[in-house]
Amino acid sequence: METFSIRKTVLFVQIWIMLNVSPSMAWCRFPAFSKLQLPLQTIGPEASAFDRKGGGPHTGIADGRIVKYQGPKVAFTDFAVTSPNRTKARCDGKNGPELQQICGRPFGLEFYYRTGPVGVALSKDNSYVLITEYITQRIQRFWLKGTKANSSDVFANVDGIPDNIKRTVLGDFWVAIFNTKQPTTFSLGQRINRFGRVVETCNFTDQYNSPNGITEVQEYKGKLYVGSLDQNFIGVSRV
Template identity: 30%
Template sequence: MATVSLLSVCVAILSTFVHVVVSGQFASFSKLELPPGVSSPESAAFREFLLLTEGPYTSVFDGRIMKWQGPNVGFVDFAYTAPGRSKQLCDGTTDPEMGPKCGRPMALSFNPTTSLLYIADVFFGLLVVGPTGGLATQLSGGYKFLTGVDVNLITGDVYFSDASLTFDIRNVTQPGFKFDSTGRFLRYNPLTKRVDVLLSGLWGGGGPSVSRDGTFVLVPELTGNRISKYWLVGPKANKAELLLSNVGNPNKIKRAGRFGEFWAALSVGFMPPTPLITPLGVRFNSNGVVLQTVSFATQFFNKTISLVQEQNGKLYVGSRFTNFIGVYSN
């Protein structure tokens, strides 16, 4: 019965999309393993400069940002968000109550022009760190639950998501917990240091994605099951319109390899809860037309995923519940 119910949910979700084209299902799988005892690679970012690409960089549960140095070295420490963080106390911790001491970075985004890495941390807000890493500098604090960040490639403005005004990540697993609609979508201007609230009343979570031409931002609502398009320029500037609805708990959205396309990480059945969660990657265009759906259910069985990041023809998949980043190729 659980399997039939799950398939019905998936069919219902896919039937809401305008068009589905399947091409290349990324059937080859490998892992980028975290160091022993380290978990929750929820984000990925690649640093591109000249003709080189570094990474992925990823954030982990114990408060570090780590950098992949190839299969012979693996992941190494790059940066951290908590001032006074103790490696002895924090490295490898899985205690959620250590977040205020160790940090809990959730999302990463590079500015390719400056090589600055912007970080969204649950407890320490919006931060930035230079190409040599180390302690990140807080740009804006006082938030409850930052979950996503992305840089406008044209203007350098930084867009980020705050899941809630009332709860943080430690509350989510408590008995009787319920999500609310106090999430916000914000913008940080690196020149003026000003933060503006662009949207409020969101059913929180996820991470925004700015279009390559800087004309709009896609804003997911993890528990609202929808994705909106917030216009930055043109006659609809500073207005939002619904792009996709009933899309299965969309988490972070990332630009795809093709111009004008995006990948969304979906966890079908997460909220409202079903007996089985199906993790999917969905590629779609700026008009909300779904072009491809890829299932990660074999390697991420019954797990929520937070990220599907395309890089050099491969998909990098992150989850709070693994000790590796999944890499899929055709």
């Protein structure tokens, strides 16, 4: 009976997807999922960034450091700190939020190349910026140029809590979505085109089965780099 019940549930989910998901939206398939392991006793690679020469990824972790990935033989090394009061003896490997005032805690890491503000996504033609809204579960667009300059509108509504948003080289946007609807939680990366339409969804729930889900999905040279608040690795998957 239990096996029949599971099969029935799976069949129901498949039917629901066929009836409710737009045919133009693709579900990505993972040929492989790998992990870039953080230094010992550290967690929380909330966001990733690559420098102008392609070095990295760099990521901010819970003990206040920004670390840089130097390849499989070296792994991560210290790159920067986020607090003048931080000491290695007191902070390295200490991930508790009570030490953030002393050790610092980097969020929303990004390199500034004169392409726009940090923490939001700038459109490819620099005409607007996108800002994710946690409570309203939507992405807001603020116009910088054109007849709509200095006004805003809703770019997209999402089914869950949006976190970091990153633009791709082609002008689409990847946004991390954490869906906390009971009884199941989902960690999704969704690629949204310039018209505000979801064109691809990647389900990272199996890789990030935690109460905090994922915080970022960034596409770089054919790979997706996935961030989180409570894991000890950066997830990597091919597009």
